Amino acid sequence: MREQILSIIEKNSRIDLKELAVILGVEEIDVVNELAAMEAEGIICGYHTLIDWEKTSIEKVEALIEVRVTPQRGQGFDNIAERIYKYPEVRSVYLISGAYDLLVILDGKTLREVSKFVSDKLSTQESVLSTATHFILKKYKDHGTILTKKYEDTREKVTP
Amino acid sequence: MRNPLSDKVVTIKPSGIRKFFDIVSEMEDAISLGVGEPDFDTPWHIRDEGIYSLEKGRTFYTSNSGLKDLKIEICNYLERRVGVKYHYQDEVLVTVGGSEAIDIALRAMINPGEEVLIPQPSYVSYEPCAVLTDAVPVIINLKAENEFRLTAQELRDAITDKTKVLILPFPNNPTGAIMERKDLEEIAEVIIENDIFVISDEIYSELTYKGDHVSITCIPGMQERTVLINGFSKAYAMTGWRLGYACGPKEIIAQMTKIHQFAIMCAPTTSQYAAVEALKNGDEDVKQMREAYNQRRRYLMHAFKEMGLECFEPYGAFYVFPCIKEFGMTSEEFATRFLEEEKVAVVPGTAFGDSGEGFLRISYAYSLENLKLAIGKLNHFISRLREEKKA
Numbered sequence: 001m002r003e004q005i006l007s008i009i010e011k012n013s014r015i016d017l018k019e020l021a022v023i024l025g026v027e028e029i030d031v032v033n034e035l036a037a038m039e040a041e042g043i044i045c046g047y048h049t050l051i052d053w054e055k056t057s058i059e060k061v062e063a064l065i066e067v068r069v070t071p072q073r074g075q076g077f078d079n080i081a082e083r084i085y086k087y088p089e090v091r092s093v094y095l096i097s098g099a100y101d102l103l104v105i106l107d108g109k110t111l112r113e114v115s116k117f118v119s120d121k122l123s124t125q126e127s128v129l130s131t132a133t134h135f136i137l138k139k140y141k142d143h144g145t146i147l148t149k150k151y152e153d154t155r156e157k158v159t160p
Numbered sequence: 161m162r163n164p165l166s167d168k169v170v171t172i173k174p175s176g177i178r179k180f181f182d183i184v185s186e187m188e189d190a191i192s193l194g195v196g197e198p199d200f201d202t203p204w205h206i207r208d209e210g211i212y213s214l215e216k217g218r219t220f221y222t223s224n225s226g227l228k229d230l231k232i233e234i235c236n237y238l239e240r241r242v243g244v245k246y247h248y249q250d251e252v253l254v255t256v257g258g259s260e261a262i263d264i265a266l267r268a269m270i271n272p273g274e275e276v277l278i279p280q281p282s283y284v285s286y287e288p289c290a291v292l293t294d295a296v297p298v299i300i301n302l303k304a305e306n307e308f309r310l311t312a313q314e315l316r317d318a319i320t321d322k323t324k325v326l327i328l329p330f331p332n333n334p335t336g337a338i339m340e341r342k343d344l345e346e347i348a349e350v351i352i353e354n355d356i357f358v359i360s361d362e363i364y365s366e367l368t369y370k371g372d373h374v375s376i377t378c379i380p381g382m383q384e385r386t387v388l389i390n391g392f393s394k395a396y397a398m399t400g401w402r403l404g405y406a407c408g409p410k411e412i413i414a415q416m417t418k419i420h421q422f423a424i425m426c427a428p429t430t431s432q433y434a435a436v437e438a439l440k441n442g443d444e445d446v447k448q449m450r451e452a453y454n455q456r457r458r459y460l461m462h463a464f465k466e467m468g469l470e471c472f473e474p475y476g477a478f479y480v481f482p483c484i485k486e487f488g489m490t491s492e493e494f495a496t497r498f499l500e501e502e503k504v505a506v507v508p509g510t511a512f513g514d515s516g517e518g519f520l521r522i523s524y525a526y527s528l529e530n531l532k533l534a535i536g537k538l539n540h541f542i543s544r545l546r547e548e549k550k551a
Contacts, residue, residue, distance in 0.1 A: 004451070008455075019459070022458055022459055022462045023455035023456070023458050023459050023528070024455070024458070025458050153199065155195050155197060155199070156181070156195070157181065157184045157185060157190065157192040157194060157195065157505060158177055158180045158181040158184050158192060158194035158195065158505055158507060159177070159181075159194070159195050159196045159197055160175055160177050160196050160283065160284045160285075160333075160511070
């Protein structure tokens with residue numbers, strides 16, 4: 001049941017609990033209990049909203065920053081990752097295999113704000129060897145949802 | 161001028177769905193629950209393979225019976241999912257949808273005057289195809305109290321010494337009924353005893369919600385007297401690709417291939433390449449779509465229960481078949497008023513045979529949001545009908 005609940009609420013966290021129980025063919029109380037358990041276990045970490053900021057009048061920039069670092073003895077990458085993720089403007093930090101070590105996703109209001117963060121806060125960290133900043137120009141798809149096109153039902157209206 | 165037409169063709173009635181289609185098409189803002197095809201797009205990896213085949217210039221005829229790779233994959237699939245073995249060389253024919261397979265199976269098997277048993281309610285093409293072969297269609301009216309399954313007794317009662325073929329349309333469009341193993345074992349006994357043949361239309365085989373589909377070919381003694389028909393439309397959301405197949409005894413497949421060769425040449429090449437990909441790597445897509453349909457099915461059954469609308473629980477395809485007899489209207493009257501007053505299109509059960517009278521086919525090949533909207537309107541409509549009845 002967990003996998004099914006998760007796959008549904010991952011796409012629609014606002015689903016009514018009664019309805020969730022109906023479509024899964026289980027009792028509502030069981031759904032409530034499972035959700036509570038998964039929240040307690042940290043499996044469900046939040047119920048966020050997917051926003052296409054492009055369509056608002058609010059100015060935002062997003063940057064992906066590749067960061068190469070020197071891992072620390074006994075700490076690996078955890079210590080430096082923590083020093084970075086504590087900044088509230090940092091949205092995500094991932095440890096990555098391949099040419100660099102950490103992928104940092106940053107939310108900023110302006111280009112200048114982002115570059116200031118990189119030059120003042122990030123590059124100056126002792127174990128940071130280098131950074132490469134990429135600005136997001138357009139989002140086509142995010143969290144499994146296509147943002148650039150709306151679903152259109154093009155089927156014939158009545159067919160046998 | 162002489163009459164240019166064939167009398168036989170002229171006697172065939174156009175599909176009962178047509179009338180509704182015409183009305184709904186004129187309505188700008190109608191919500192439809194009348195569609196008999198998946199709402200999902202064909203999974204991208206399958207479409208991509210079709211596109212790639214075009215880029216590579218695979219734009220020629222294939223062999224009449226279909227691409228060798230596809231026939232091999234069909235056999236692998238049937239062994240893996242259904243548990244039945246066929247030889248790809250001479251027991252498989254790739255067709256233009258399951259529809260062509262139904263037509264040519266009948267043409268390959270029927271002599272004029274022989275009887276074809278057609279359980280109804282069922283898909284609209286069986287009866288006209290039988291008529292075109294000069295068969296005598298014999299309708300078996302399935303009953304709601306049997307959950308629209310075909311019983312051994314009903315079959316026995318319909319058999320005469322002219323009976324040649326039984327069409328077995330399960331999982332069923334429009335009722336959503338399935339036949340489970342014990343149901344099949346019971347009718348298999350009658351079929352073998354009377355030495356008749358089966359055309360088993362299993363196009364909805366991947367869409368069952370009570371364990372896996374059981375094919376009649378798995379019942380001992382049945383594979384050698386059955387033409388199994390399946391295709392890609394429903395399982396992989398590939399209706400527009402027009403691709404299906406028939407598997408059966410090589411004597412029958414050889415004759416079907418002959419008709420196919422002269423009438424069609426071969427099934428669309430692009431679709432065949434895409435279908436290879438579907439069979440090789442599509443199991444997970446099918447599973448996800450099936451789960452989505454099942455959620456909607458549960459939603460509808462629950463909604464009907466809440467509004468007190470009688471409906472047996474269907475375990476197959478993507479249709480529910482609620483009973484509207486309590487309102488004292490024919491299916492067509494109900495569907496017409498529902499469309500006019502609430503702008504929601506459903507298909508009257510009678511479009512699939514007289515025994516569909518008193519029922520509606522509601523398709524759940526729609527998003528839950530869409531279904532919720534339509535069901536709200538249905539609830540509204542039947543409340544009004546009940547009040548009218550009281551007054």
